[in-house]
Structures are given as structure tokens and as C-alpha cells.
Amino acid sequence: MTLTKEYHGYHNKIIVKRLNTYFNEYHALKDVNVEIPANAITVLIGPSGCGKSTFLKTLNRMNELEPGCRTTGIVTLDGIDVFHRIDAVELRRKVGMVFQKPNPFPMSIYDNVAYGPKIHGIKKKTVLEKIVEESLRKAALWNEVKDRLKKSAESLSGGQQQRLCIARALAVEPEVLLMDEPTSSLDPVSTEKIEQLCILLKNEYTIIITTHNIQQAIRISDKAAFFLNGTIIGSGSPEKILINPKDIRIRGFISVI
Amino acid sequence: MPYWRKCKDFAVKIIIWLFSLAALAFLFWILSDLIIKGLPNITFDYITSEYNEYKGINGIAPMIVTTLWIISVTLIISGVTGVFAAVYLAEYSRPGPIVSVIRFALESLTGIPSIIYGLFGYIFFKSILKLGFSILSASLTLAVMVLPFVIRSTENALRSVNRLYRDGSFALGATKLYTVMNITLPCAAPRIITVMLLTVGRIAGETAAVYFTAGTVYRYPEGIMSSGRTLSVHIYMLAKETGNYDETYAAALVLVIFISLIHFIVNTASRVINAERI
Numbered sequence: 001m002t003l004t005k006e007y008h009g010y011h012n013k014i015i016v017k018r019l020n021t022y023f024n025e026y027h028a029l030k031d032v033n034v035e036i037p038a039n040a041i042t043v044l045i046g047p048s049g050c051g052k053s054t055f056l057k058t059l060n061r062m063n064e065l066e067p068g069c070r071t072t073g074i075v076t077l078d079g080i081d082v083f084h085r086i087d088a089v090e091l092r093r094k095v096g097m098v099f100q101k102p103n104p105f106p107m108s109i110y111d112n113v114a115y116g117p118k119i120h121g122i123k124k125k126t127v128l129e130k131i132v133e134e135s136l137r138k139a140a141l142w143n144e145v146k147d148r149l150k151k152s153a154e155s156l157s158g159g160q161q162q163r164l165c166i167a168r169a170l171a172v173e174p175e176v177l178l179m180d181e182p183t184s185s186l187d188p189v190s191t192e193k194i195e196q197l198c199i200l201l202k203n204e205y206t207i208i209i210t211t212h213n214i215q216q217a218i219r220i221s222d223k224a225a226f227f228l229n230g231t232i233i234g235s236g237s238p239e240k241i242l243i244n245p246k247d248i249r250i251r252g253f254i255s256v257i
Numbered sequence: 258m259p260y261w262r263k264c265k266d267f268a269v270k271i272i273i274w275l276f277s278l279a280a281l282a283f284l285f286w287i288l289s290d291l292i293i294k295g296l297p298n299i300t301f302d303y304i305t306s307e308y309n310e311y312k313g314i315n316g317i318a319p320m321i322v323t324t325l326w327i328i329s330v331t332l333i334i335s336g337v338t339g340v341f342a343a344v345y346l347a348e349y350s351r352p353g354p355i356v357s358v359i360r361f362a363l364e365s366l367t368g369i370p371s372i373i374y375g376l377f378g379y380i381f382f383k384s385i386l387k388l389g390f391s392i393l394s395a396s397l398t399l400a401v402m403v404l405p406f407v408i409r410s411t412e413n414a415l416r417s418v419n420r421l422y423r424d425g426s427f428a429l430g431a432t433k434l435y436t437v438m439n440i441t442l443p444c445a446a447p448r449i450i451t452v453m454l455l456t457v458g459r460i461a462g463e464t465a466a467v468y469f470t471a472g473t474v475y476r477y478p479e480g481i482m483s484s485g486r487t488l489s490v491h492i493y494m495l496a497k498e499t500g501n502y503d504e505t506y507a508a509a510l511v512l513v514i515f516i517s518l519i520h521f522i523v524n525t526a527s528r529v530i531n532a533e534r535i
Contacts, residue, residue, distance in 0.1 A: 060428065065427060067352075080315065090430070092428055093430040096428065103425045105422055106444060108420070115429060172430060
């Protein structure tokens with residue numbers, strides 16, 4: 001049996017069914033159902049605190065690191081149950097994550113990008129150098145940092161740091177990239193660069209971005225899902241969700257902005 | 258402001274100032290007393306030669322060597338144990354009865370006077386484990402004594418590492434152990450080193466616990482199993498047994514300079530570290 005369905009000509013990379021997440025007594029995600037198309041940008045939109053980040057962290061099982069977290073339901077990656085059939089470490093290699101606040105490690109630019117491959121056993125210097133260059137090129141950062149790879153990553157600007165974090169995530173060759181409000185702490189110019197980058201990257205990766213910026217969602221999304229109070233109240237094409245939503249609750253959110 | 262209020266304000270200021278001055282004055286008094294009476298007796302010979310009452314040699318070199326021995330061995334024992342325990346508490350433990358018991362034990366251990374640790378070391382390490390009066394007995398005793406401080410401070414250092422770094426590491430597929438070894442411990446290292454330096458100060462100044470476990474023999478230690486006399490014990494012995502206050506003051510001044518130097522290094526280091534963070 002395959003759980004894979006087609007969506008607007010896309011192959012579904014991730015399928016989520018009846019997903020519930022609890023933190024002790026708190027019911028954070030309630031019956032979430034959604035399909036994430038491959039090689040596309042899926043935007044999760046909704047007000048702050050509605051469960052978008054929790055949802056992302058369920059997809060790479062980062063939530064399990066929090067005490068008192070419990071999850072029920074099914075999440076599949078290419079038809080494989082991620083809660084029971086894949087080791088969390090292997091899953092996180094396949095499903096990379098970029099955080100809201102740029103979080104480069106306090107080490108050199110080179111070491112930041114090489115950190116991931118080293119975890120997974122790559123030790124040869126020539127191989128690592130190649131991965132670092134490729135990843136930085138993919139993240140559109142290579143030309144800006146190629147002469148100072150040994151400098152501290154903290155010397156970069158906020159936007160550059162965020163692209164470094166993207167390069168760091170790409171270095172372990174993931175299939176999916178989760179981005180948790182990646183531009184919310186950046187200026188408009190850096191934001192545009194990251195958006196352009198996402199549009200380029202979707203040819204190779206499946207991207208899921210959370211945001212509460214409707215304009216950004218319209219600019220980059222291939223599919224949109226609207227989160228409210230821990231559940232998805234509507235998902236589909238950007239046109240259907242972001243521009244002419246039927247649901248009164250979504251309309252309310254959009255008209256405020 | 259009415260006149261009487263100004264007077265009251267002024268009076269309170271004077272009182273506060275006087276008390277602060279009194280505190281400072283004691284420190285100044287002790288230090289100047291030490292320097293005036295100790296400094297003339299500190300010579301190159303004094304620091305580098307042996308001590309022998311019968312031959313009339315009164316150096317402190319063996320005591321310095323013993324002190325350094327005990328500092329090193331104690332640091333190794335308490336450092337390794339303390340870092341492991343702190344990593345467990347900060348990274349692996351989940352709130353529960355075991356952690357509560359550990360914390361309660363650590364807090365209780367902090368309040369025990371050092372002479373009790375000395376007695377414990379004397380009975381347990383020296384007699385029961387048959388380690389005798391030795392550097393090892395003393396170092397084990399001191400390690401037990403400083404462990405609560407080392408564990409708690411190291412745990413704080415580990416907890417102060419930015420959570421975002423750890424999340425970033427986990428998100429790349431790193432295991433907990435890999436993250437601890439490559440992110441958490443390196444990031445906390447400067448603060449852990451500061452903790453160790455402060456511990457050195459405490460070990461060097463400890464007398465009662467060492468007196469009971471390392472003994473009072475004033476020859477050069479030959480190894481970890483030989484007994485010896487540390488500087489602080491030497492000060493005690495000089496004052497109590499010989500009544501030679503010139504030498505006592507000199508030895509005390511050497512110890513004070515050593516400990517002040519450590520605190521100076523710690524302060525400078527933490528200023529540099531803090532400056533880098535900003």
C-alpha cells in the first residue's frame with residue numbers, strides 16, 4: 001500500500017495524518033492532516049503561537065528532545081513512517097532545519113558547514129572542502145565568504161549568518177528543508193535574498209516554511225496551509241488560501257494584515 | 258529638600274562610608290602586617306632551600322612542591338569527576354527523585370566544615386583504604402570537599418551555553434554525546450577553566466583537611482604515596498611548634514601572593530571572555 005497521492009502534478013513527499021502532539025497536559029497539535037508536495041515550497045501560515053513551529057519540529061522529531069512531549073498519528077516521508085521506521089538521527093539528516101534566529105556555531109565559517117558531514121563520518125579533508133564549497137555556493141554565500149572561510153561565523157551579518165545556516169543544513173544532503181520563520185529577524189534586503197534562494201533550492205529540495213507574513217507567503221508558495229489553534233483549518237493552492245480564502249477565519253487574518 | 262532631610266541623608270552616607278572603610282581597613286591592616294613582617298624574610302634562598310630545624314635550614318621549597326602536587330592531583334580527580342557529574346545533571350538527567358537526592362547531597366556537602374572532611378579522610382582514605390599519610394589521601398579528601406562547588410559551577414557553565422547551538426547540532430543529526438563533546442563542552446570551556454582556577458585557590462588555602470591526611474613531614478615528596486607538608490600546614494606548624502614568627506609571616510605572605518595571583522588571573526580571564534561575548 002502506498003500513501004502517496006498526487007497534488008497538482010506534484011509527488012507528495014510528506015503525508016501527515018491525524019497528527020496530535022502533547023506537552024504533558026497541553027494539547028499543542030490537534031488532528032493535523034496535510035500533504036507536502038515534493039520539489040515545491042509549502043508555506044505554513046497563521047498567527048504566532050498557533051503551532052506552526054511545533055508542527056515543523058514534529059517532522060524532524062526535534063520535539064522529542066523536550067521533556068513531556070508525546071505524539072500520536074502518522075507522518076510518512078516517501079511512504080516510510082518517520083516515528084517508527086526511521087532512526088531520529090537518520091531522519092534529521094534527511095530533513096534539515098533552519099531556525100528563526102540565525103544560530104551559527106561559535107566557530108569558523110568552514111567548521112560550521114563541515115560540522116554536519118563530520119557527524120556522519122566524513123573525515124577526508126578534500127571531500128569536506130568540496131562539500132563546504134558546494135553547500136556555500138548553493139546557499140549563494142560562496143562569493144562573499146570564500147576568502148575568509150577560517151574567520152568566525154559570528155563576524156557575518158544577520159542575513160549572511162542565516163544563509164550560512166542554510167548552507168550548513170544543505171551540507172548533509174537533506175531531502176527536505178524545514179525553515180522556521182527564517183526571515184523574521186532579517187532586514188528586507190536579506191529577506192529577499194533568502195526568498196530568492198528558496199525558489200532556486202526547490203528544484204532540488206522539498207521546502208516547508210513557516211511565516212506570519214502573508215505577502216511573503218504569496219511571493220514564494222506553491223502550496224499554503226493555514227494554522228489556527230494547533231490545527232490546519234485550510235490547505236491548498238496559494239490562490240485558494242491566501243488570495244481568495246473562503247474560510248471566514250482566514251479572511252479575518254488576511255484582512256488585518 | 259528640607260534642611261533636616263539633607264542632614265539625615267548626609268549622616269546615612271557617612272555611616273555607610275565608615276563601615277565600608279572599616280572592612281577595607283581590616284584587609285589593609287592584615288596585608289600590610291604580612292608584608293612588613295614577611296617581606297624582609299623572603300629571599301631566593303628561603304624559597305629554594307629545604308627546611309631542617311636541626312641543621313638550621315629554614316627554606317620552604319619542599320612545602321611549595323607538596324602544595325603543587327596536591328593541587329595537581331586534586332584538580333585531576335575533582336575535575337574529571339566534576340565534569341562528568343555536571344554533564345549528567347545538565348544534559349542527561351530529567352527532574353525526578355534521583356536528581357533531587359543528588360542536589361540535596363551536594364548542598365549539604367557544601368556546608369560541612371573542612372575539619373570534618375579531614376577526619377573523614379583520615380579514617381577512610383588513610384586508615385580503611387590504607388593509603389597512609391600521603392598526597393593521594395589528601396587529594397582524595399580535598400576532591401570530595403571541592404566537588405560540590407566544581408559540579409555546581411560546571412553545571413551552570415554548561416547550562417549557560419546558548420540553547421540554539423544545541424538545537425542546531427541536533428537538527429543536523431548529531432547525537433547527544435556528539436553535541437556535548439563538540440558544542441557544549443567547548444563553549445563552556447573558558448568558564449570551566451575559571452572554576453578550576455578558583456578551586457586551586459581553595460586547595461592551596463586548605464589546612465585542616467590536609468593536616469589530617471597528608472601529614473606534616475617537611476621533606477620533598479617522592480611521589481603520590483609519600484606524605485608531605487603543604488604551605489598552609491607549614492604556617493600552622495611554624496606558629497604552633499617553633500614560635501618563629503618571622504618565618505611564619507614569610508610563608509604566609511608567599512601563600513597570599515600565590516592565591517591573589519590566581520584570583521587576578523581569574524578576574525582578567527573572565528573580563529576577556531565577557532568582552533569577547535559582547
